[in-house]
Amino acid sequence: MIPEIGHILLIITFVSSFIQSIFWIITLGSRNTVNLIILQKFAVTNFILISSSFSILLYSFIISDFSLLIVTNNSHSLKPLIYKISGLWGNHEGSLMLWTLILTFFTYLISRNKSQISFKLLSSILGVQTIILFSFLAFILFTSNPFERLETPPIDGKGLNPLLQDPGLAFHPPILYLGYVGLSVSFSFAVAALITGEINQIWARQIRPWITIAWSALTLGIALGSWWAYYELGWGGWWFWDPVENASFMPWLIATALLHSVRLLETRLILVSWTVLLAILGFSFSLLGTFIVRSGLLTSVHAFATDPSRGIFILIILTIATGVPLILYAIRSSDLYTEKKIEFSVFSKETALLINNLFLSTATLTILIGTLYPLFLDAFNGEKISIGPAYYNATFAPIMAPVILIMAIAPFLNWGTKINNNFSKKILFIIFITVLGALVLSMIKGATLFSIVCGSLSIWLFSGVLINFISQTKLNNLKKGEFRSWLNQLINNNLGMHIAHLGVAVFLAGITGEQFFKTEINGRKNIGDIIKIGDRSLKFDDVKFESGPNYKSEMAIFTLSKNNNLIDTLKPEKRFYPVQQTQTTEAAILSEFFGDTYLVLGDGNKEIGWSVRLYYNPLVSWIWGGACLMALGGIISIFRNRKTKPNIIIRNTI
Amino acid sequence: MKPKYRRLVIITLIIIILGIATQLILMALKDNIIYFYSPNDLKLKYGETKNIKNKIRIGGLVLEDSVIIENNKTTFIITDRSHQIKVYFDGSLPDLFREGQGIIAEGTFIKNNLIASQVLAKHDENYMPPEVAEALKKNGVWQGDIKQ
Amino acid sequence: MSYNVKIIKMLPLILFFSIVLVLGLVLYQVKYDLKDTKELKSQLIGKSIPLISIPEINYDKKINKNINFNDFKNNIFAVNFFASWCAPCRIEAPVVEELSKFIPVIGIAYKDNAEDNKKFLNDYGNPYDKIGLDNLGKVAIEWGVYGVPETFLINRNGIIIYRHAGPLLYDVYKTDILPLLE
Numbered sequence: 001m002i003p004e005i006g007h008i009l010l011i012i013t014f015v016s017s018f019i020q021s022i023f024w025i026i027t028l029g030s031r032n033t034v035n036l037i038i039l040q041k042f043a044v045t046n047f048i049l050i051s052s053s054f055s056i057l058l059y060s061f062i063i064s065d066f067s068l069l070i071v072t073n074n075s076h077s078l079k080p081l082i083y084k085i086s087g088l089w090g091n092h093e094g095s096l097m098l099w100t101l102i103l104t105f106f107t108y109l110i111s112r113n114k115s116q117i118s119f120k121l122l123s124s125i126l127g128v129q130t131i132i133l134f135s136f137l138a139f140i141l142f143t144s145n146p147f148e149r150l151e152t153p154p155i156d157g158k159g160l161n162p163l164l165q166d167p168g169l170a171f172h173p174p175i176l177y178l179g180y181v182g183l184s185v186s187f188s189f190a191v192a193a194l195i196t197g198e199i200n201q202i203w204a205r206q207i208r209p210w211i212t213i214a215w216s217a218l219t220l221g222i223a224l225g226s227w228w229a230y231y232e233l234g235w236g237g238w239w240f241w242d243p244v245e246n247a248s249f250m251p252w253l254i255a256t257a258l259l260h261s262v263r264l265l266e267t268r269l270i271l272v273s274w275t276v277l278l279a280i281l282g283f284s285f286s287l288l289g290t291f292i293v294r295s296g297l298l299t300s301v302h303a304f305a306t307d308p309s310r311g312i313f314i315l316i317i318l319t320i321a322t323g324v325p326l327i328l329y330a331i332r333s334s335d336l337y338t339e340k341k342i343e344f345s346v347f348s349k350e351t352a353l354l355i356n357n358l359f360l361s362t363a364t365l366t367i368l369i370g371t372l373y374p375l376f377l378d379a380f381n382g383e384k385i386s387i388g389p390a391y392y393n394a395t396f397a398p399i400m401a402p403v404i405l406i407m408a409i410a411p412f413l414n415w416g417t418k419i420n421n422n423f424s425k426k427i428l429f430i431i432f433i434t435v436l437g438a439l440v441l442s443m444i445k446g447a448t449l450f451s452i453v454c455g456s457l458s459i460w461l462f463s464g465v466l467i468n469f470i471s472q473t474k475l476n477n478l479k480k481g482e483f484r485s486w487l488n489q490l491i492n493n494n495l496g497m498h499i500a501h502l503g504v505a506v507f508l509a510g511i512t513g514e515q516f517f518k519t520e521i522n523g524r525k526n527i528g529d530i531i532k533i534g535d536r537s538l539k540f541d542d543v544k545f546e547s548g549p550n551y552k553s554e555m556a557i558f559t560l561s562k563n564n565n566l567i568d569t570l571k572p573e574k575r576f577y578p579v580q581q582t583q584t585t586e587a588a589i590l591s592e593f594f595g596d597t598y599l600v601l602g603d604g605n606k607e608i609g610w611s612v613r614l615y616y617n618p619l620v621s622w623i624w625g626g627a628c629l630m631a632l633g634g635i636i637s638i639f640r641n642r643k644t645k646p647n648i649i650i651r652n653t654i
Numbered sequence: 655m656k657p658k659y660r661r662l663v664i665i666t667l668i669i670i671i672l673g674i675a676t677q678l679i680l681m682a683l684k685d686n687i688i689y690f691y692s693p694n695d696l697k698l699k700y701g702e703t704k705n706i707k708n709k710i711r712i713g714g715l716v717l718e719d720s721v722i723i724e725n726n727k728t729t730f731i732i733t734d735r736s737h738q739i740k741v742y743f744d745g746s747l748p749d750l751f752r753e754g755q756g757i758i759a760e761g762t763f764i765k766n767n768l769i770a771s772q773v774l775a776k777h778d779e780n781y782m783p784p785e786v787a788e789a790l791k792k793n794g795v796w797q798g799d800i801k802q
Numbered sequence: 803m804s805y806n807v808k809i810i811k812m813l814p815l816i817l818f819f820s821i822v823l824v825l826g827l828v829l830y831q832v833k834y835d836l837k838d839t840k841e842l843k844s845q846l847i848g849k850s851i852p853l854i855s856i857p858e859i860n861y862d863k864k865i866n867k868n869i870n871f872n873d874f875k876n877n878i879f880a881v882n883f884f885a886s887w888c889a890p891c892r893i894e895a896p897v898v899e900e901l902s903k904f905i906p907v908i909g910i911a912y913k914d915n916a917e918d919n920k921k922f923l924n925d926y927g928n929p930y931d932k933i934g935l936d937n938l939g940k941v942a943i944e945w946g947v948y949g950v951p952e953t954f955l956i957n958r959n960g961i962i963i964y965r966h967a968g969p970l971l972y973d974v975y976k977t978d979i980l981p982l983l984e
Contacts, residue, residue, distance in 0.1 A: 326818055394685075
């Protein structure tokens with residue numbers, strides 16, 4: 001009975017969101033503020049309804065109600081509670097429920113906005129959000145009902161796959177969804193701006209935290225997925241340029257461009273229609289990503305349950321959600337604003353941000369082509385192809401390199417025409433450090449041209465961020481006193497941006513280490529053998545056979561030591577699950593600041609020894625460390641207090 | 655820079671960057687496309703050809719009782735139940751690699767065998783032919799009830 | 803409200819619609835392909851019996867041999883996957899009994915041991931012409947069995963013509979199976 005209530009709640013929200021959308025369209029031209037209050041009330045109701053429905057589904061998972069198809073397929077009574085809960089969004093139907101939950105929550109937050117934002121703009125934003133909610137509810141109810149019952153409930157569920165019970169995988173989807181839904185908010189802002197014709201600095205200031213939230217969440221979500229692939233898949237890689245990965249990476253790139261262009265809009269009121277376009281495209285790319293992942297069009301290492309009829313539905317949503325705003329964009333965007341005749345020099349923040357946007361969107365384009373080209377070929381001559389990392393290394397990497405170059409300099413450029421006094425001094429300092437770094441790099445054994453270029457870019461950015469941070473925050477000028485006011489000063493001096501840029505530098509350093517200086521040792525080793533890795537030695541001590549709760553394990557014990565001082569014990573394992581007839585490899589990873597020792601046990605026995613695979617991945621954890629810094633920087637910058645006075649321009653209201 | 659020239663400069667810049675990007679993309683596409691075949695498709699397209707110059711991907715099921723692992727070197731047979739291709743692979747296999755599992759092997763086709771550089775398996779069970787997936791899941795389900 | 807449409811502003815729209823068009827085209831083809839394979843594959847219907855050998859349990863004579871489906875050639879017969887530990891199998895027992903009056907039924911004990919199985923057959927009756935043992939569940943995988951109980955009907959040419967997952971209830975028996983037998 002309880003699941004039916006959840007289903008009914010969904011239907012009620014579906015019907016009411018339809019009525020609400022109609023209400024919004026009818027009252028579009030009205031000047032009555034009561035309409036806004038009604039829309040705000042709607043937002044609260046939708047949030048309450050959806051969260052109740054979601055809670056009911058969650059409850060069914062917690063009590064393991066196997067009369068529900070979704071619970072049977074994705075849960076098991078013996079699972080730990082945390083994986084029972086994550087089982088909810090580990091599948092298509094449940095993940096859509098989570099999607100709508102976040103959507104209604106964000107809409108509710110927008111509806112409580114008490115700033116100077118005009119009531120017309122706000123009601124249009126709420127209206128667009130409601131239409132998005134309506135389409136997703138239709139999608140859920142018509143193609144993927146989470147409350148579907150089984151006629152004869154089984155005794156237990158089917159979701160006891162050991163591989164999928166993993167903290168990395170449990171939190172990857174919800175965080176990524178925060179990002180996708182966050183982009184839906186900036187989308188609604190853009191569409192509302194096109195409808196009302198109102199776009200100004202208040203708009204920019206209101207949209208910016210949402211873009212930042214979305215961007216930070218996407219960063220974290222992508223990093224988490226990549227980390228999972230690294231430690232779980234057991235071949236040491238962390239990014240595969242796989243369509244599913246690209247699907248989340250393209251919205252991230254768009255969000256990055258948007259984050260920077262909205263900064264231009266906020267301070268200088270230029271790039272207005274471009275920002276609107278990016279905001280629309282950010283959400284379109286999220287939908288395109290969902291489409292690629294769920295429709296089964298592309299083969300990929302990360303496959304999800306796919307179903308073409310769902311693909312059609314998402315394609316329809318994608319067409320309407322992007323087509324209508326783009327039509328609006330084509331007829332309205334030229335009238336949105338008067339291009340201010342602002343003068344700026346070649347060496348100004350404006351130029352730097354323009355170039356940033358130009359390169360980021362070109363980079364997105366290369367990925368889009370790489371992802372879709374196989375589809376085009378399939379459609380036109382039926383040939384199935386895939387495009388691997390080599391393509392992206394040859395296109396994406398060279399396009400991003402200039403972005404890194406400019407990223408180090410841009411923060412200390414001035415707005416407008418005034419050239420920063422210390423500009424040449426600072427540049428010389430950065431160049432000096434980078435040349436020094438490049439020389440050191442070239443002396444490392446195994447350094448190639450590409451490794452030196454990549455490493456130097458990282459050093460370039462490191463020194464740039466450092467000098468920016470020191471010169472901009474003027475640490476000695478900070479008023480001492482309460483920690484909070486001290487922190488606030490730091491935040492208002494672009495602390496978030498510095499940390500995010502530092503994150504990119506750390507990330508690049510990680511890539512340099514992992515891509516160019518990794519060592520791999522392969523061979524058959526027996527108990528007592530010693531493997532040398534640099535100045536360390538790894539001794540093969542023993543092999544143990546043990547039984548786990550539902551598996552048998554063959555575990556090797558290695559000790560890693562330096563000059564006879566024990567560093568750590570590594571225990572790579574091979575598990576055999578007799579019931580599933582599955583073998584899994586549990587790599588032993590010793591993660592250290594300067595690199596990971598990654599050890600995989602193959603098969604063998606006491607007579608002939610065991611085949612052992614050993615990787616040493618220098619700086620690899622910096623990759624995810626860098627991503628975390630980026631996300632942290634984003635989150636910090638949300639708390640930034642913007643002092644600049646808004647410059648209100650309102651034109652062409654309907 | 656005066657606004658008048660600015661527009662010109664920006665447009666020129668856009669055209670230059672897009673031009674370079676197009677060039678990069680075209681070059682990369684020419685060299686780095688990997689064709690995907692099932693064993694049957696490969697037979698149909700290449701007949702009895704023994705070598706293929708470019709890298710290819712072969713997708714299908716791992717034939718039962720065909721996997722031999724020795725010294726980290728694996729050989730196995732990919733089948734689509736109508737044709738078979740022998741695969742040599744020197745590297746670590748994904749955990750979900752097992753007999754009857756749907757997988758993709760990427761590599762060069764030499765003397766009618768695939769020398770694989772990468773073997774991919776899906777981390778979602780649904781990729782397997784649905785009936786096998788269901789049966790396997792079912793095995794997991796009933797484990798508590800079986801008396802061994 | 804004024805309109806000032808520039809070609810450059812139409813560009814995103816045009817690009818977008820051409821991408822959508824191609825995606826739609828591809829999706830149409832994929833859907834077509836999947837439909838073809840899914841229905842045949844997932845149910846084995848229209849295909850011949852999987853070629854996996856099944857060891858026979860014989861409680862009277864202790865002989866080790868495999869079930870020979872050729873014994874039933876030119877006959878419609880049923881294959882019923884069951885297990886002594888499976889509750890719904892007890893429910894369907896009388897219906898299988900009924901079915902065995904018309905056609906031969908081969909039982910395949912899924913993940914079961916001989917002793918429990920014997921006890922089950924003593925308690926609930928033995929409607930089977932032959933009983934096979936699928937200790938490891940490999941036969942079930944080959945047959946694409948969803949779970950126990952599950953029943954297949956095989957026609958005179960050894961082609962699977964019907965499959966029912968779950969307990970065989972009277973109404974299923976009446977509406978689905980009886981018409982096929984006639």
